[in-house]
Amino acid sequence: MSTQLRLDLTHAVTDTDLQLLQPNILEAHELLHSGRGAGSEFTGWLDLPSSFDREEFIRIQNAAARIRCAADVLIVIGIGGSYLGTRATLELLSHSFHNQLPRDRRPGTAVYFAGHQLSPTYLNDLIDIIGDKDVVINVISKSGTTTEPAIAFRHLRQWMEQKYGQAEARRRIYATTDRARGALKQLADDEGYETFVVPDDIGGRYSVLTAVGLLPIAAAGIDINALMAGAADAMNAYREPSLASNACYRYAAARQHLYRQGKSIEVLAAYEPGTQYLVEWWKQLYGESEGKDNKGLFPASLQLTTDLHSMGQYIQDGLRQLFETVLTFDRPRRDLQIPRVESDGDGLNFLAGQSMHYVNERAMAGTLLAHVDGGVPNIHIALPEPDAYNLGHLFYFFEKACAISGYMLGVNPFDQPGVESYKKNMFALLGKPGYEAAKAELEKRLQR
Amino acid sequence: MSTQLRLDLTHAVTDTDLQLLQPNILEAHELLHSGRGAGSEFTGWLDLPSSFDREEFIRIQNAAARIRCAADVLIVIGIGGSYLGTRATLELLSHSFHNQLPRDRRPGTAVYFAGHQLSPTYLNDLIDIIGDKDVVINVISKSGTTTEPAIAFRHLRQWMEQKYGQAEARRRIYATTDRARGALKQLADDEGYETFVVPDDIGGRYSVLTAVGLLPIAAAGIDINALMAGAADAMNAYREPSLASNACYRYAAARQHLYRQGKSIEVLAAYEPGTQYLVEWWKQLYGESEGKDNKGLFPASLQLTTDLHSMGQYIQDGLRQLFETVLTFDRPRRDLQIPRVESDGDGLNFLAGQSMHYVNERAMAGTLLAHVDGGVPNIHIALPEPDAYNLGHLFYFFEKACAISGYMLGVNPFDQPGVESYKKNMFALLGKPGYEAAKAELEKRLQR
Numbered sequence: 037m038s039t040q041l042r043l044d045l046t047h048a049v050t051d052t053d054l055q056l057l058q059p060n061i062l063e064a065h066e067l068l069h070s071g072r073g074a075g076s077e078f079t080g081w082l083d084l085p086s087s088f089d090r091e092e093f094i095r096i097q098n099a100a101a102r103i104r105c106a107a108d109v110l111i112v113i114g115i116g117g118s119y120l121g122t123r124a125t126l127e128l129l130s131h132s133f134h135n136q137l138p139r140d141r142r143p144g145t146a147v148y149f150a151g152h153q154l155s156p157t158y159l160n161d162l163i164d165i166i167g168d169k170d171v172v173i174n175v176i177s178k179s180g181t182t183t184e185p186a187i188a189f190r191h192l193r194q195w196m197e198q199k200y201g202q203a204e205a206r207r208r209i210y211a212t213t214d215r216a217r218g219a220l221k222q223l224a225d226d227e228g229y230e231t232f233v234v235p236d237d238i239g240g241r242y243s244v245l246t247a248v249g250l251l252p253i254a255a256a257g258i259d260i261n262a263l264m265a266g267a268a269d270a271m272n273a274y275r276e277p278s279l280a281s282n283a284c285y286r287y288a289a290a291r292q293h294l295y296r297q298g299k300s301i302e303v304l305a306a307y308e309p310g311t312q313y314l315v316e317w318w319k320q321l322y323g324e325s326e327g328k329d330n331k332g333l334f335p336a337s338l339q340l341t342t343d344l345h346s347m348g349q350y351i352q353d354g355l356r357q358l359f360e361t362v363l364t365f366d367r368p369r370r371d372l373q374i375p376r377v378e379s380d381g382d383g384l385n386f387l388a389g390q391s392m393h394y395v396n397e398r399a400m401a402g403t404l405l406a407h408v409d410g411g412v413p414n415i416h417i418a419l420p421e422p423d424a425y426n427l428g429h430l431f432y433f434f435e436k437a438c439a440i441s442g443y444m445l446g447v448n449p450f451d452q453p454g455v456e457s458y459k460k461n462m463f464a465l466l467g468k469p470g471y472e473a474a475k476a477e478l479e480k481r482l483q484r
Numbered sequence: 485m486s487t488q489l490r491l492d493l494t495h496a497v498t499d500t501d502l503q504l505l506q507p508n509i510l511e512a513h514e515l516l517h518s519g520r521g522a523g524s525e526f527t528g529w530l531d532l533p534s535s536f537d538r539e540e541f542i543r544i545q546n547a548a549a550r551i552r553c554a555a556d557v558l559i560v561i562g563i564g565g566s567y568l569g570t571r572a573t574l575e576l577l578s579h580s581f582h583n584q585l586p587r588d589r590r591p592g593t594a595v596y597f598a599g600h601q602l603s604p605t606y607l608n609d610l611i612d613i614i615g616d617k618d619v620v621i622n623v624i625s626k627s628g629t630t631t632e633p634a635i636a637f638r639h640l641r642q643w644m645e646q647k648y649g650q651a652e653a654r655r656r657i658y659a660t661t662d663r664a665r666g667a668l669k670q671l672a673d674d675e676g677y678e679t680f681v682v683p684d685d686i687g688g689r690y691s692v693l694t695a696v697g698l699l700p701i702a703a704a705g706i707d708i709n710a711l712m713a714g715a716a717d718a719m720n721a722y723r724e725p726s727l728a729s730n731a732c733y734r735y736a737a738a739r740q741h742l743y744r745q746g747k748s749i750e751v752l753a754a755y756e757p758g759t760q761y762l763v764e765w766w767k768q769l770y771g772e773s774e775g776k777d778n779k780g781l782f783p784a785s786l787q788l789t790t791d792l793h794s795m796g797q798y799i800q801d802g803l804r805q806l807f808e809t810v811l812t813f814d815r816p817r818r819d820l821q822i823p824r825v826e827s828d829g830d831g832l833n834f835l836a837g838q839s840m841h842y843v844n845e846r847a848m849a850g851t852l853l854a855h856v857d858g859g860v861p862n863i864h865i866a867l868p869e870p871d872a873y874n875l876g877h878l879f880y881f882f883e884k885a886c887a888i889s890g891y892m893l894g895v896n897p898f899d900q901p902g903v904e905s906y907k908k909n910m911f912a913l914l915g916k917p918g919y920e921a922a923k924a925e926l927e928k929r930l931q932r
Contacts, residue, residue: 116793132609136584141612153790154844158757160818161580164589183847184789186830187822187840194823219829226827241794300748300805301782309606320794327798330859334749334803335795336784341632342601344906345564346689346768347783350775352902355782357748357805370608374635375642379674381667382634386916392635395914396602399631401930402909410905411778454800457858458792461850466843468834482849 040420041270041429043283047404047414048290048359057289057444058279064443065277065285068436073443075450080237081435084245085268085428092232093260096247099210099230100254104144106208107172111162111192112252113151114176115184116320117240118212121249121431123149124317128310128422129258144257145172151188159191171196174252176212178234180220183462212247239450241321242435245428259424266428274436284433287361288440290415294359295333295445299413301358303351305338307400308365310422312339315363318434325442325449332445341399348403352410359413364400367421368393488868489718489877491731495852495862496738496807505737505892506727512891513725513733516884521891523898528685529883532693533716533876540681541708544695547658547678548702552592554656555620559610559640560700561599562624563632564768565688566660569697569879571597572765576758576870577706592705593620599636607639619644622700624660626682628668631910660695687898689769690883693876707872714876722884732881735809736888738863742807743781743893747861749806751799753786755848756813758870760787763811766882773890773897780893789847796851800858807861812848815869816841 045054067073068082103110112122126147131137135146146169148162173196175189196205211224212232224231232247243249245267254260274284291302302322304315315337326332336358338347351360374395376388387395408414417433419426442449464474465482493502515521516530551558560570574595579585583594594617596610621644623637644653659672660680672679680695691697693715702708722732739750750770752763763785774780784806786795799808822843824836835843856862865881867874890897912922913930 115790119790120794131612132606133613136613153757153787154755154840154847155757155816156819156840156844157817158580159840160820164579165581165584181830181832183832183843184793186832187835187843190823190825190830190832191820219831223827223829300803307602309601309603316794323795323798323802327795327800327802329801330804332798332802334784334798334806336782339601342563342567344903345630345632346568346764347771347775348906349900349902350771350780350782352775352905353777354771354775354780355748356778358782368603369605371604372608372639375638377638379671381671382629382638383667384629384631384634384638387635387914390914392602392604392607395631395635396604398913399602399906399910402911402913402926403906405926405929406905406909410902452797454797454858455792457800457854458796458847458851461854462847463850465846465850466835466838478850478853481853 041283041426041433042418043286044416044418045286045290047408049293049413053293054279054286054289057293060292060444061279061285061289061440062277064288064440067443068439074448078237078239078242078450079439080235081242081245083271084238085264085271085432088245088264089233092247093250096232096250096254097260099232100144100251103172103210103255104257106170107145108139108169109166109171110145110147110252110255111166111171111173112147112149112176113173113185113188113192114149114248115152115182117243118176118185118248119149119152120313120317120320121244122147122252124314125244125249125253125258125263125427126256127313128308128427129424130256132310134256142257145255147252147256150192151175151185154184154187159188163195171199172208172210174210174212174255175220176234176248177220178214178240179218180213180223181218210251212251241324244317244431262424263428266425266430267432270429270432270436274433284437285440287415287417287433288437288444291333291359291361292441292444294413299357299359300334301336302333303336303338303358303360304363305340305343305360306363307340307396308368308422309339309342311363321434321438322441324452325438326445326447328447328451328454331447340403341396344403351407351412356411359415360407361415361417362400362404364397364416364418365420365422366418368396369422489731489874489881490866491734492864492866493734493738495856497741497861501741502727502734502737505741508740508892509727509733509737509888510725512736512888515891516887522896526685526687526690526898527887528683529690529693531719532686533712533719533880536693536712537681540695541698544680544698545702545708547680548592548699551620551658551703552705554618555593556587556617557614557619558593558595558700558703559614559619559621560595560597560624561621561633561636561640562597562696563600563630565691566624566633566696567597567600568761568765568768569692570700572762573692573697573701573706573711573875574704575761576756576875577872578704580758582704590705593703595700595704598640599623599633602632602635607636611643619647620656620658622658622660622703623668624682624696625668626662626688627666628661628671629666658699660699689772692765692879710872711876714873714878715880718877718880718884722881732885733888735863735865735881736885736892739781739807739809740889740892742861747805747807748782749784750781751784751786751806751808752811753788753791753808754811755788755844756816756870757787757790758817759811769882769886770889772900773886774893774895776895776899776902779895788851789844792851799855799860804859807863808855809863809865810848810852812845812864812866813868813870813874814866816844817870
């Protein structure tokens with residue numbers, strides 16, 4: 037297989053302007069590959085597609101096979117990077133109604149998520165529909181103390197022990213966590229859960245191709261060998277720091293150019309509903325990597341053509357602070373032909389016999405030009421089809437472009453210092469021991 | 485029942501700055517209520533909660549009862565305003581897994597959407613899971629010629645006729661369309677579908693409380709009387725143009741103040757996953773109403789606490805071009821208690837016995853103050869609970885605030901001229917008769 041990602045910058049930046057950024061690209065490339073850039077202790081994802089732990093990979097495949105065998109339902113407990121990559125993959129590559137298909141018509145276990153928010157309504161509702169099913173849990177947390185997944189896991193673990201008894205519940209819980217320390221690692225050792233590793237040198241938002249993503253993705257019946265092969269080909273394709281040949285760096289440079297031109301929002305727009313969580317994954321990757329020091333493009337998303345009938349007016353004619361990055365696939369997972377109708381009241385018989393994908397593709401092309409005419413610069417990323425190989429490629433493409441973008445912007449693309457602010461306030465307001473002074477002060481502010 | 489929406493502008497605007505906008509509010513109010521403002525032919529939503537057609541309302545309830553009786557599955561075919569209001573309501577008020585509950589454990593029909601994009605993958609997948617179910621269709625389109633729903637309806641109508649035969653298929657299709665003309669109205673008359681009305685004086689994004697939304701919402705088992713009662717109370721609560729007493733106008737004024745201060749993005753953040761499509765509905769309402777003449781706030785959304793672990797870093801520390809509007813409910817639909825765990829490895833025993841909703845609420849308060857400290861102005865809208873009455877109230881609150889906001893901004897809040905641009909291009913590229921000249925030119929641009 038060969039990489040076939042195509043990047044079109046015709047409507048984003050001239051070749052001349054792009055070439056002006058070659059020195060910045062070289063510098064960012066050097067920071068990333070030399071390990072001298074900020075946050076370099078978190079660049080384990082860079083050669084992951086070749087250096088990943090083969091022994092663990094086989095253990096993941098075996099565990100996934102056991103899960104598919106033992107369970108109707110896998111509950112994935114995780115948030116942020118321990119949630120979005122898996123969900124992005126399942127939604128793009130699985131049947132649109134995977135969880136609702138009868139078991140003999142889907143390639144893997146039904147997958148539900150928990151611990152990705154603090155809604156008691158959701159957690160109660162989830163238990164309603166899995167109550168009579170055979171369930172396995174994959175709890176994913178580096179520390180084991182992140183509030184959302186920890187609360188969900190407390191509740192679901194108790195529920196599993198009531199349902200199966202302690203011994204069987206233990207066999208049905210898999211923990212993906214730190215290699216050596218932390219609350220979840222300790223608990224897993226005490227209880228005898230099978231464990232997988234969240235590597236020390238890969239941050240959450242870059243972790244989809246580690247056990248964090250691979251175990252639930254494999255359990256759902258998706259080919260994780262193909263996913264890794266796509267990422268490996270991308271790793272090889274985007275090694276050289278020349279803007280002329282490296283599409284990944286061209287993407288990073290183009291968006292940096294547009295940011296410097298005063299654009300403050302990048303809208304990722306995709307034409308398949310299965311991309312809904314892929315764009316959410318992308319929003320975390322770029323928002324968390326670049327959004328610091330009062331800088332960075334605000335990442336937003338569009339589901340098209342759905343949102344042409346909602347946000348389309350704004351994109352066409354609103355404030356000109358944005359540009360659009362369009363993601364398309366040349367071929368859909370399934371197609372169908374538009375039927376002829378005798379009466380032709382809707383006037384669509386000129387499309388009869390055409391494939392619906394063709395109409396979607398023409399809608400994309402027409403929209404792209406309309407938005408360009410409306411003053412919205414456009415970056416177009418095209419992939420052959422939505423399969424595991426191409427998605428692995430795309431994950432790596434976006435990850436490396438994000439790291440390069442961050443260095444070009446002058447930030448550490450691998451930390452997230454701002455995430456601590458709300459946590460401190462939350463713990464104080466919840467009365468966590470040690471936060472007493474902050475508590476009084478915050479409560480006073482809330483009572484104003 | 486009385487209206488209990490609470491609006492807190494403490495962290496958005498001072499009373500003094502707000503009062504400076506009272507003359508603008510008076511002017512906008514006058515334009516809206518006198519019918520002398522731009523687009524006044526589309527202000528039928530303004531007194532809809534009192535003036536709506538009672539005869540049709542009863543017919544909607546009767547049809548919904550028949551649908552609940554005759555069908556396991558209702559397919560709603562529509563896009564934009566013919567889609568988002570219904571989906572927003574179902575996702576907020578129904579069980580999180582409504583469609584997957586056994587029939588005797590849900591109050592109404594399972595509801596699936598179609599015609600809200602051009603994905604053949606989705607449409608094929610949808611048919612996989614409804615193939616053996618009893619199906620009713622509600623096709624919603626003012627004209628009947630909008631491409632997305634028209635293609636889906638062509639396909640699903642053929643499928644229904646094959647499944648049920650022509651006569652029974654006709655009894656299982658309900659059309660919500662223009663009162664008198666248009667392709668769908670014509671077809672419905674020819675075929676004998678029961679029809680409901682998309683009013684002439686209410687645009688798509690303001691239409692959730694017409695038959696457009698009410699029929700599928702009632703079929704799903706939601707109390708549409710309560711929905712209308714909430715809207716009626718809102719209509720009465722937000723009549724007077726005084727900023728001192730009118731929370732709806734205060735919201736409009738606050739966001740206009742922040743826009744004039746240079747903010748260009750409004751992020752609507754909600755703390756219940758059931759609000760996912762309510763914020764999409766809000767994005768259409770505001771984006772399509774204000775995003776024109778190269779003006780307007782870009783509407784974006786956050787699902788919290790989920791997105792604190794993705795977009796949270798950006799909100800806290802990124803480019804300071806945004807403000808946040810937080811939507812919360814005082815009580816969840818369902819709650820649960822956090823269990824005590826002997827070992828307390830996750831350190832959460834200080835929360836044992838507390839309700840999960842309490843933790844969610846404290847996370848919200850802590851986040852709000854953290855974001856304010858990070859330079860993000862904050863508007864807080866709180867409602868007692870997610871039920872039909874409060875949602876009806878909120879729909880009206882947002883609709884009226886949007887109209888007022890549009891007039892304050894100096895745009896026509898009821899048109900969407902920019903939506904035509906992509907349609908023209910798309911039709912030309914698809915070879916629609918009459919678009920030949922444009923076709924050649926666009927294709928040349930695409931081949932560059």
